[in-house]
Amino acid sequence: MNVDRLRPAVLALAAGALAGVLTGCQKGGSAAAPTAPAPAATTTAAPASPAGTTAPPAAPPAVTPTVAPAVKKPVVAKPPAPKTSAPATATPKAADCVDSPPGPDDVDPDEFALYRIEELDPSTGKVNLVVQRGAWGCAPKDSDGAPFVGTGEESRWALDQAAYVTATNPIVTSTENQRIGVQELIDWVKAHPDSGLVFRFQVGDDGAIHQLEEVFTP
Template sequence: MNADRLRPAALALAAVALAAVLTGCQEGGSAAGPAAPSAPVAGTTAAPGSGGSGGSGGSGGGSGATAAPTVAPVVQKPAAPKTSVPKTSSPKTSVPEPAASSHGVGCVDSPPGPDDVDPDEFALYRIEELDGSTGKVNLVVQHGVWGCASKDSDGVPFVGTGEESRWALDQAAYVTATNPIVSSSGSQRIGVQELIDWVAAHPDSGLVFRYETGDDGAIHRLEQVFAP
């Protein structure tokens, strides 16, 4: 009995709803209601008419152009100030003067010490002959240094220091001589026997020679130093 009473009311409600749907289709061209206005995108400016309702052709908004995004200005960082680095000058080092030569430059005017002695030169005083089977003779020499020439002298003296020593000279050694051993101021090669004969005739002359030793420790090269 209650169902029969409610049926007419339900039919009436359905008719009203259908009428409402038909009315909406005629006004908007679709069953959907007007579109909700879209929120503007951050950083952009909304175009005119974008929030309006009820246009023709089924769109809820107007046909305005989409706004271009606003570009934020680029902030340039200030350039760091240039700092000048002070130049440090390297400390000046004193350049050592070249070693003095053996002929008076940088000569000694006082008794020489062990540090002043030239290890490659000596003054020759005598020659001692040995047994021929050794193939050597002994040179009696004294090491020293070149002294300073006096005003009245044309040459530079060789000042010996320390005790005399003996050095073996190979009888096949390369020997050169100048004045007074030979009659020339230039170096000339002579034999060991020629040197022995001259020194025997002029003992304790103190002529200066530069020498070189071989692997056996004996002198294999002997060159007289010319001193006027």
């Protein structure tokens, strides 16, 4: 083949190809333009903490409680109980009796000497005891018992006719108190006025005597 014939043909083909390329670039610029970079992915940033707001503190580390060792309570020795000796025989105190007419502070609060009985209207349900207050005197050495020493004037005290009454010698033949009725007491006192027998008494809510017990004297 003749080389000189081929050269003009090759050059014509190359020129045609180049013209085609240039024509494509003019019609669609995008084809010739370099590929634009893809837009970067939009990332939403977390809003910044406002000024003055501090991040929450980290949780404190767990603290293991320290257990204090048990302390034994000191044992306090009890002092030994004082030794007690056998009680001595009780002896009367000087204040237990009077050797002179008793004063107001010496008067026995719940005993009196009975002298007489005054009957009242039966509708009252009571009788009057004529009595004298006093205190126990000191017993002489040659006597069997102490006397009851009266003081002040005689007074009257109401006795309920349903009262609990006990008597001993000489009203009844016994050294121990025996239950008797109020009428039996009235009869004996009428037969033996001004005897001065000593009685212990208790008063009820109405102010009248509801319990009367004779005190035995030898």
